[in-house]
Amino acid sequence: MTARPKTKRGAARRKKILEAAEAVIGRTGFASSSIAAITQEADTALGTFYIYFSSKEAVFRELLLEMGQLTRRALTDSIREMPNRLEAEREGIRAFLEFVAARPSLYRIVEEARYIDPDAYRAYFSTFAAAYKQRLAAATAAGEIRAGDPEIRAWALMGIAKTLGERYVLWEDNPDIDHVVDEAFRFIRHGLEP
Amino acid sequence: MTARPKTKRGAARRKKILEAAEAVIGRTGFASSSIAAITQEADTALGTFYIYFSSKEAVFRELLLEMGQLTRRALTDSIREMPNRLEAEREGIRAFLEFVAARPSLYRIVEEARYIDPDAYRAYFSTFAAAYKQRLAAATAAGEIRAGDPEIRAWALMGIAKTLGERYVLWEDNPDIDHVVDEAFRFIRHGLEP
DSSP states (O other), X not given: OBOOXXXXXXXXXXXXXXXXXXXXXXXXXXXXXXHHHHHHHTTSOHHHHHHXXXXXXXXXXXXXXXXXXXXXXXXXXXXXXXXSHHHHHHHHHHHHHHHHHHOHHHHHHHHHHHHHOHHHHHHHHHHXXXXXXXXXXXXXXTTSSXXXXXXXXXXXXXXXXXXXXXXXXXXXXXXXXXXXXXXXXXHHHHHHOO | XXXXXXXXXXXXXXXXXXXXXXXXXXXXXTTTOOHHHHHHHTTSOHHHHHHHBSSHHHHHHHHHHHHHHHHHHHHHHHHTTOSSHHHHHHHHXXXXXXXXXXXXXXXXXXXXXXXXXXXXXXXXXXXXXXXXXXXXXXXXXXXXXXXXXXXXXXXXXXXXXXXXXXXXXXXXXXXXXXXXXXXXXXXXXXXXXX
């Protein structure tokens, strides 16, 4: 359980510890990350950690929640102005790949959750998939995309984004995001268009 | 480094330890798996492990190699008789999902390699992708599928299979593989067909 700080100074210290945890866990993985390494990275005393988080698992869960919120916000913002579902798919992939480029450690943390906190890992992707499924079902009803099982499609599209993010963003020093988006979307567009 | 046993009895004991390692690591993850737990599962003495493997990392790498060989064989066998690339895609997804259902622990081991042995993890998927890319390029040249970057497509298709395997096979007690294959292929076929 995590205590929410009541003061501005407390909130800032908590945020600093979270950022340090993201950096350390993203760099060396959960198992090799000690709370001492996290507080050292945050330039704070070891005891300060326990004011805000009860354990390494607790700070990890908090990072996972943050990752979910940030990714959803990045995707929602990117597709808000799109005239239809196909355009939204294209800009959604772009936003996701750009998010991976900007926050590579968060990507690694989400994938590592499979082992650290399997329930939170499932919940993380299932929450995404549920919302995605609804948007695909609505787009099918509106005639913007071809009919098909919206849940299976949601997971298939998430799988494309995740895998291209790992291969073409995390593994590359200078990712060519535009090219990956264009090519991935060429395939997805034909796969979905009515 | 792994010593290859020279006798039939040695080969059988080595195989038994590998199977035990697959079961233990697949169940509890790499970090929590001790060599003692592996030899206990194999019903053999602790020292026997070191006749065949130098470390837990060595047996893990061996499992990864085995997973790669088995998956490639399952996929190759499944698509041998297919008349064209699109049919091969459909049967390839089916073979992959059936393989995940048959050997769920190997799937988990491959994904955990991302943290245990990142180079082996990259090599694992890059080897797959290189062969896949060639088959897609050949199919494009033969007019069986639409033109497009064959490497990006290979990773996108691998991402679909991996993600659907986790969601609809690993997470389900009674996976409906036929339905998942039909729906995934509906999307992929339109995405690729000329």
